Structures are given as C-alpha cells and as structure tokens.
Amino acid sequence: MLIKGLSTLQKIEKIELSTNFPIGPVNVYVLFGEKLTLIDTGLNRELAWKELNNGLLKLGLNLNDIEQIVLTHHHNDHTAMIDWILEENPSIQVFAHQDTEMILKDEDYLEWSSQFFEKLFLEFGLTKEMAYKWAYRKGDRDRYDYLNVNRTLSDGDFVPGLPNWKVIETLGHSQDHISLYNEKEQLFICGDNIIQGIHAGIFLDAPKRGKERSKPLLQYLDNLEKCRKLNVQLTFSGHGPNIENLNEAIDSQLGNIENRAQRVIRTLEKANGVASGFEIIQEMYRGRYENAVITFVFEIVAVLDLLQKRNVVVAEKANGVYQYRLVNYKTTSNKIV
Known part of the structure; x- marks a missing residue:
C-alpha cells in the first residue's frame, strides 16, 4: 500500500502469510528504502512460502530482489521461514536485536x-511431569541452519538502507522485541507489541545465566507509555489490520491488562486469599488450560509480577512451591482491605 503523501523511498507493502496459530495470519512488510527490505519472514509452511512468493510477484519482485531482512523478534511465526529465504538468496543481510540469534541458536543458552523453565514451572505448582514436558519442548523447536545476524540493532539505532527508520526497543512480548519508527512520515512498525483488538501476548524468555528473569508485563507497560509519546499517524502491526489510532489501541491494551489483573484478584478471593500459580490457572481457565499450559503460565506469572509490584499480592514459598497471598485479605468479608 502506498500511503498518501509518502515518498517513493518510504513505500510500504503488506503481505499476509498463513500460520497454524489461533491468532491467524502474520503480516510481513516490504519497505522500498535505499535497500529493498523485508520486515519479518513468516512461518516455515508450504502455503506461507507460496503466499510470500506470490505477494512479491504482485509487486513485480522476487526473493532475489530482497537486499535485507529486519526481524522484530524471535517468535517462529516471524522468523522460521528465514532459512528458506536465505537458501534461495544467501546474499541477504539480516538485522535483529542483539539477543535474537542467541535465543534461537545458542545451544548452551x-x-x-530448559533448566530455568523446569524450575520455574515446579515453583509455580506444575507437576514434575508437566514441568519437564513444557520446559523441554524446545527439543522440537525450529532449527535455523542459515540464519546469521549480520548486524544487531539497539534502541536509538537507524536501520541501514532505510532512511529515517529508527529502532525502538519494545520489550515485553519477548526479550528481543524491536519496533521501527519513522518520525518524518509519522509511521510505526510495531511487530507484536500492539495488535488491534487482541490483548497483549506477554511471554517469558529465560535470562542469561547468572541474571534474574525479566518481568515482561512491567516492561510492556513502560513501553506502551514510550509508544504513546510518538507522533504516529499509522501503525503497521505483526497481525491484523493497520492501527489508525495508536493511543486508542494502547488504552485498549491497558484496559485488558487491568481486567486480567482483577480476574486474578477475584480468583484468589475465591480461594480464601491464597493459591499457587497453577491453582489460579486451573480456576481461571478450567477446561482450556490443558493444551496451552505454557501460555497461561506466562500470562499469570506476568500479572502476579504486576500485583506484587502494587503490593496487592505477596509470594511465599512452601514445600518448593510459591503461594500467592492477597495482602490484608479478610476471610470474613471476602474483600481486599
């Protein structure tokens, strides 16, 4: 799509690629800068591969015309097809956050x-069998044979070959998430940081050895406020439609987060003010959590981080499992005071 009033060098085209995820297609973008750039790559599926090539063909392009790729973050619906692309055109330069390649390829990390998450899941209240199963799922992870990040991007960098496109670190959805902002044209490419009409996906990544884990929802809230300060007319998201009112979309995300926090509080109230994380999930997502345990663990860990920061909840370890207790909860009134 050519935005009205946009210079030829800043033309942006969206290509939707199929996934097998509930969220639906993923959006990748072709930017016509000084260097023809692809933002994200899609999932490595035959249908998505055909859609990418057909989408480029409609633009009068093919994969050999792509000069560089920028990855917004490491999740496989945004990266997994990169090996197929690089096998076709190995001259493409790849740019990503400094931690993207480590998260995807570093065997020691x-x-x-896996060790980190097994311990976290056990402390959250999962059984040993469940903790092991979900922590070591990476045994079936995508393999990236061709991916090599040629240059890492940090907050404040400008992307080579893309005049005026500035990198903004937007952690929370992942620990390597970046967005791109063009102040001159008032355009924002936000990956999965903000998706219209869908509540934020907050995921945990293991920290580097010897470091404390991140608190991604707290990061995410900080980054939403950072994004609110941007002068943006149009936002291009990793899924769904373009966002025409960024602040309205941010307010919607904040509302969703508050609603989720209140649901956790009500769940704890029903449990007489104290429960393990897994007990919270079992109550909140009864009949749903079994096939997506890891998603709900990440979601509730993040909300509990927020409630602990607000001094609404405290965590107390008993027999190796954290119990989350409402502060000043009175069982006689079933209210937080």
Whole structure:
C-alpha cells in the first residue's frame, strides 16, 4: 500500500502469510528504502512460502530482489521461514536485536533455558511431569541452519538502507522485541507489541545465566507509555489490520491488562486469599488450560509480577512451591482491605 503523501523511498507493502496459530495470519512488510527490505519472514509452511512468493510477484519482485531482512523478534511465526529465504538468496543481510540469534541458536543458552523453565514451572505448582514436558519442548523447536545476524540493532539505532527508520526497543512480548519508527512520515512498525483488538501476548524468555528473569508485563507497560509519546499517524502491526489510532489501541491494551489483573484478584478471593500459580490457572481457565499450559503460565506469572509490584499480592514459598497471598485479605468479608 502506498500511503498518501509518502515518498517513493518510504513505500510500504503488506503481505499476509498463513500460520497454524489461533491468532491467524502474520503480516510481513516490504519497505522500498535505499535497500529493498523485508520486515519479518513468516512461518516455515508450504502455503506461507507460496503466499510470500506470490505477494512479491504482485509487486513485480522476487526473493532475489530482497537486499535485507529486519526481524522484530524471535517468535517462529516471524522468523522460521528465514532459512528458506536465505537458501534461495544467501546474499541477504539480516538485522535483529542483539539477543535474537542467541535465543534461537545458542545451544548452551537453549539448554539453560530448559533448566530455568523446569524450575520455574515446579515453583509455580506444575507437576514434575508437566514441568519437564513444557520446559523441554524446545527439543522440537525450529532449527535455523542459515540464519546469521549480520548486524544487531539497539534502541536509538537507524536501520541501514532505510532512511529515517529508527529502532525502538519494545520489550515485553519477548526479550528481543524491536519496533521501527519513522518520525518524518509519522509511521510505526510495531511487530507484536500492539495488535488491534487482541490483548497483549506477554511471554517469558529465560535470562542469561547468572541474571534474574525479566518481568515482561512491567516492561510492556513502560513501553506502551514510550509508544504513546510518538507522533504516529499509522501503525503497521505483526497481525491484523493497520492501527489508525495508536493511543486508542494502547488504552485498549491497558484496559485488558487491568481486567486480567482483577480476574486474578477475584480468583484468589475465591480461594480464601491464597493459591499457587497453577491453582489460579486451573480456576481461571478450567477446561482450556490443558493444551496451552505454557501460555497461561506466562500470562499469570506476568500479572502476579504486576500485583506484587502494587503490593496487592505477596509470594511465599512452601514445600518448593510459591503461594500467592492477597495482602490484608479478610476471610470474613471476602474483600481486599
């Protein structure tokens, strides 16, 4: 799509690629800068591969015309097809956050990540069998044989070959998430940081060895306020439609987060003010959590981080499992005071 009043060098085209995820298609973008750039790559599925090539063909292009790729974050619906693309055109330069390649390919980090999550899941109240199963799912992860990040991007950098496009670090959805902002044209490419009409997906990534884990929802809230200060007319998201009112979309996300926090509080109230994280999930997502345990664990860990920061909840460890207790909860009134 050519935005009205936009210079030829800033032309942006969206290509929707199929996924097998509930969220539906993923959006990748072709930017016509000084260098022809692809933003994200899609999931490595035959249908998505055909859609990408057909989408480029409609623009009068093919994969050999792509000069560089910018990855917004490491999740496989945004990265997994990169090996297929690089096998077709190995001259493409790849730009990403400084931690993207480590998260995807570093075997020592991946082994540590599994160990980290097994411990976290056990402390959250999962059984040993469940903790092991979900922590070591990366045994079936995508393999990236061709991916090599040629240049890392940090907050405040400008993307080579894309005049006026500035990198904004937007952690929360992942620990390597970046967005791109063009102040001159008032355009924003936000990956999965903000998706119209869908509540924010907050995911945990293992920290580097010896470091404390991140608190992604707290990061996300900070980054929403950072995005609110941008002068943006149009936002291009990793899924769904373009966002025409960024602040309205941010307010919607904040409302969703508050609603989720209140649901956790009400769930704890029903449990007489104290429960493990897994007990909270079992109550909140009864009949739904079994096939997506890891998603709900990440979601509730993040909300509990927020409630602890607000001094609404405290965590107390008993027999290796954290119990989350409402502060000043009175069982006689079933209210927080």
